[in-house]
Amino acid sequence: MRAFVVSDYAHPSKIPLTQNAPAPSAGLNYFDILQAQGKYQHQPPQPFVLGSELAGRIAEGSPIPDGCPFRAGDRVFGAAQGTFAERVAVNWDALLPLPENMSYDQGAGLFVTWPTSYEALVGRAEVKPGEWVLVTASAGGVGIAAVQLAKALGAKVIAAAGSQEKLDISVKYGGADHGVNYSTEGWQKEVLKLTGGKGVDVIYDPVGLIRDSLKCIAWKGRAIVVGFAAGQIEKLALNLVLLKNISIVGIHWGAYTKIEPSRVPVVWKELLDLFASGRAKPVVYSETYPLERLADGLAALEQRKTWGKVIVHVRDASSGPKAKL
Numbered sequence: 312m313r314a315f316v317v318s319d320y321a322h323p324s325k326i327p328l329t330q331n332a333p334a335p336s337a338g339l340n341y342f343d344i345l346q347a348q349g350k351y352q353h354q355p356p357q358p359f360v361l362g363s364e365l366a367g368r369i370a371e372g373s374p375i376p377d378g379c380p381f382r383a384g385d386r387v388f389g390a391a392q393g394t395f396a397e398r399v400a401v402n403w404d405a406l407l408p409l410p411e412n413m414s415y416d417q418g419a420g421l422f423v424t425w426p427t428s429y430e431a432l433v434g435r436a437e438v439k440p441g442e443w444v445l446v447t448a449s450a451g452g453v454g455i456a457a458v459q460l461a462k463a464l465g466a467k468v469i470a471a472a473g474s475q476e477k478l479d480i481s482v483k484y485g486g487a488d489h490g491v492n493y494s495t496e497g498w499q500k501e502v503l504k505l506t507g508g509k510g511v512d513v514i515y516d517p518v519g520l521i522r523d524s525l526k527c528i529a530w531k532g533r534a535i536v537v538g539f540a541a542g543q544i545e546k547l548a549l550n551l552v553l554l555k556n557i558s559i560v561g562i563h564w565g566a567y568t569k570i571e572p573s574r575v576p577v578v579w580k581e582l583l584d585l586f587a588s589g590r591a592k593p594v595v596y597s598e599t600y601p602l603e604r605l606a607d608g609l610a611a612l613e614q615r616k617t618w619g620k621v622i623v624h625v626r627d628a629s630s631g632p633k634a635k636l
């Protein structure tokens with residue numbers, strides 16, 4: 312993207328036009344695929360623009376209300392309905408300043424993914440140092456954040472994914488201690504072996520693998536229901552909960568702004584501290600997509616080809632300086 316980027320203060324006549332300034336980015340989520348088909352729990356009235364996570368710069372001429380801490384030109388990340396577009400209107404309370412050490416690509420995948428994983432592990436399962444945590448879909452968007460966060464909390468992490476490549480990613484970018492391929496029959500036995508027969512204290516599951524994972528949960532373990540990427544809402548026989556003396560807890564991060572708004576800034580403060588200290592770092596998939604190829608990015612996500620956060624550049628490098636976030 313072409314832009315006048317101020318790297319050193321100077322009179323405007325001395326500032327060159329940068330040809331390759333980073334373009335605003337948007338993060339892809341599995342629920343975008345569901346929402347496009349009318350299958351998501353939150354469906355805006357038609358017509359609507361798809362996309363929910365973003366990072367970019369506030370446009371000149373934005374209608375900035377009183378009390379808003381942002382100004383035109385500020386680098387921000389956040390959430391809004393309709394981020395797969397060259398411009399998007401955003402409620403300022405759904406924006407945060409993009410940390411200086413982060414690119415738009417890194418920032419575009421933060422707003423939904425990271426607080427979901429943080430609150431799941433800290434607020435819901437109350438992970439303690441030294442505990443064993445099993446993360447399913449460990450290389451995925453919410454999964455790799457959960458692996459990093461569980462490590463930052465001092466847990467021992469077993470990454471579970473559907474291929475060796477994704478297990479390698481979980482170790483390389485997530486810092487997982489072990490990897491187990493859940494497409495292999497009897498994978499739970501491997502988890503039991505790794506934990507000395509005890510099983511894991513916490514299961515973080517965005518796939519719909521709670522029932523299978525309970526075969527390797529520890530006494531008084533906690534299983535967190537994060538999502539159903541495999542496409543089926545799981546049913547569970549509750550005798551398992553009783554017999555193993557366990558808790559099943561859910562996380563619905565999107566509901567916090569309405570039901571428990573006081574928790575939101577607490578979670579973000581802790582996350583931003585972790586990013587600033589380098590103890591947590593967003594993971595971006597190796598291929599990014601221009602807006603014209605959004606469908607390819609979502610298809611790659613749906614077909615389980617991706618890892619980390621998949622990002623779309625909403626404007627390509629040649630679209631000129633007129634279009635603004």
Ligand SMILES: NC(=O)c1ccc[n+]([C@@H]2O[C@H](COP(=O)([O-])OP(=O)(O)OC[C@H]3O[C@@H](n4cnc5c(N)ncnc54)[C@H](OP(=O)(O)O)[C@@H]3O)[C@@H](O)[C@H]2O)c1
Nearest residue numbers: 341448451452453472473517538539540541562563564615
């Ligand atoms: N509760 C909340 O507040 C909240 C917030 C955000 C997201 N979520 C949910 O979390 C889930 C994961 O989201 P995400 O953005 O992390 O997605 P993602 O990056 O696409 O990760 C999903 C992963 O699930 C695994 N998977 C297993 N079976 C699958 C199947 N049949 N089809 C597709 N994927 C399958 C795949 O990893 P392998 O190839 O390794 O199996 C895939 O990469 C979604 O259901 C989403 O709605 C919940």
